[in-house]
Amino acid sequence: MTHSPTSDGERLLHGFMAEVHATAPTDIPALVNRYAGLLGLRRVEIYIVDLQQQCLSPLSGEAQLRVDASLAGSAFRSLALRVETTDTETLIAWLPLVDGVERLGVIGVQVDALDRTALERCRSLASVLAMAITSKRAFSDRFVQRARTETMTLPAEMVRALLPPRAVGEDRALSTAVLEPAYELGGDAFDHSITESTLHAVILDAMGHNLASGMTSALAMAGCRSARRKGSGLRELVKTVDDVLAEWLPDQFCTGIAAQLDMSSGILSWINCGHPPPLLIRNNRVLNNALARPSEPPMGTPAMICEAERVLHEVPLEPGDRVLLYTDGVTEARMADGSQFGLNRFTTSIIRATAAGEPASEALRQLIHNIREYQHDRLSDDATIMLLEWRPSPRSV
Numbered sequence: 001m002t003h004s005p006t007s008d009g010e011r012l013l014h015g016f017m018a019e020v021h022a023t024a025p026t027d028i029p030a031l032v033n034r035y036a037g038l039l040g041l042r043r044v045e046i047y048i049v050d051l052q053q054q055c056l057s058p059l060s061g062e063a064q065l066r067v068d069a070s071l072a073g074s075a076f077r078s079l080a081l082r083v084e085t086t087d088t089e090t091l092i093a094w095l096p097l098v099d100g101v102e103r104l105g106v107i108g109v110q111v112d113a114l115d116r117t118a119l120e121r122c123r124s125l126a127s128v129l130a131m132a133i134t135s136k137r138a139f140s141d142r143f144v145q146r147a148r149t150e151t152m153t154l155p156a157e158m159v160r161a162l163l164p165p166r167a168v169g170e171d172r173a174l175s176t177a178v179l180e181p182a183y184e185l186g187g188d189a190f191d192h193s194i195t196e197s198t199l200h201a202v203i204l205d206a207m208g209h210n211l212a213s214g215m216t217s218a219l220a221m222a223g224c225r226s227a228r229r230k231g232s233g234l235r236e237l238v239k240t241v242d243d244v245l246a247e248w249l250p251d252q253f254c255t256g257i258a259a260q261l262d263m264s265s266g267i268l269s270w271i272n273c274g275h276p277p278p279l280l281i282r283n284n285r286v287l288n289n290a291l292a293r294p295s296e297p298p299m300g301t302p303a304m305i306c307e308a309e310r311v312l313h314e315v316p317l318e319p320g321d322r323v324l325l326y327t328d329g330v331t332e333a334r335m336a337d338g339s340q341f342g343l344n345r346f347t348t349s350i351i352r353a354t355a356a357g358e359p360a361s362e363a364l365r366q367l368i369h370n371i372r373e374y375q376h377d378r379l380s381d382d383a384t385i386m387l388l389e390w391r392p393s394p395r396s397v
Helices: 008-020 025-038 071-078 116-136 141-146 154-162 211-229 234-248 342-355 360-374
Strands: 043-049 055-058 082-085 091-099 102-111 167-169 173-180 188-194 198-206 254-262 267-273 279-282 285-287 313-316 322-326 383-390
Touching (some): 008 025, 008 116, 025 141, 043 116, 071 082, 071 091, 071 102, 071 360, 091 116, 102 167, 167 188, 173 188, 173 198, 173 360, 188 383, 198 211, 198 383, 211 234, 211 254, 254 322, 254 383, 279 342, 322 342, 342 360, 360 383
Antiparallel strands (some): 043 055, 082 091, 091 102, 167 173, 173 383, 254 267, 267 313, 279 285, 279 322, 322 383
16 A cells, blocks of 8 residues: 655655655756755755765755864764754754665754754755765765865775775674775775675785786776676685686785674684785774684785685674784884874774674774874875674664
8 A cells, every 4th residue: 555645744755755866966056056945944954974984975066064073073974963053043953874774964943943844854864865975976976076185096986996995784784984085096896785684794915006906906896896796705706706806806905804804693704815814803992813714825926825725704793793804014003203193003993893882884984083183184005994783673683
């Protein structure tokens, strides 16, 4: 039985949903404000977060807002409503734009009063806008341009074009990732995806810091996806990457970890190919060496060196566990005096954010910014971090 709208507000929201999908990206602000007026809302401003998640850029206009120094940024960081009083005694309701578990930006809705009906309409607008932005950014440079504050190098452009969203997930598990330097990537990359019962994750670090490195990561990522989409297991996936690198880029290799999380049982499986071991965070503590295992040779290593079958590791997670994957550019980041960021600073930073109750994406954002600040925004190597979280419902455990 088809449900029909029972109020003017519902009819207007249905109309907005029908129109927004056929609207050009440049016309979205005008469309949103036309419907906002009909819904009894004064004005809506749409802000897109930049690649480094430091500022929020309006779709129409130039005045950026700082993520760490604005009420709009607070809504983005906390994934919660924030309300601001203007000089004209009206209110601005700041709401995060979230598609699934990926944070896209915020909207600021100016209202005379924020009663239950107005708040529900604001949230409905934010929800529809998030889906529309996600669908349209795949074919429009408008959103890409608003998310950039610098010119991107060619290797970074190539790798960025292949990267998945920063975060993927559902009720039982999520994966979120960040990488720097955002506009000068060399050989780092990541991939994550969800199938019916499994969260798939891969982190890669190709040798070098040039176009060949980017090509290596791109080819390795394509090999991972090809194997995964054929239903291959982790051993077959890594072998696929070994084979494609040996065939197309025989002088290149990359370290990496390929992992799978069974979202029903919490079993984490992984193969470590010459990469720093994963870290396990449980009850706001890093469990030392909990996931440390002997590593395999890097992906793309000649068959004569890597003849044996890749070793697959498994461990059961507990509800709420977080698993951290990272490239060596994170812990080996250096200041001018030569001191390293190091594993202790790395784990301390993530535990501090975790203990503060930050969402996984926000914990990673703070962590990568700490690393950037440590190097005065001049990273000497790529730094990539992935965070996997298992959060089953109590009934499924």
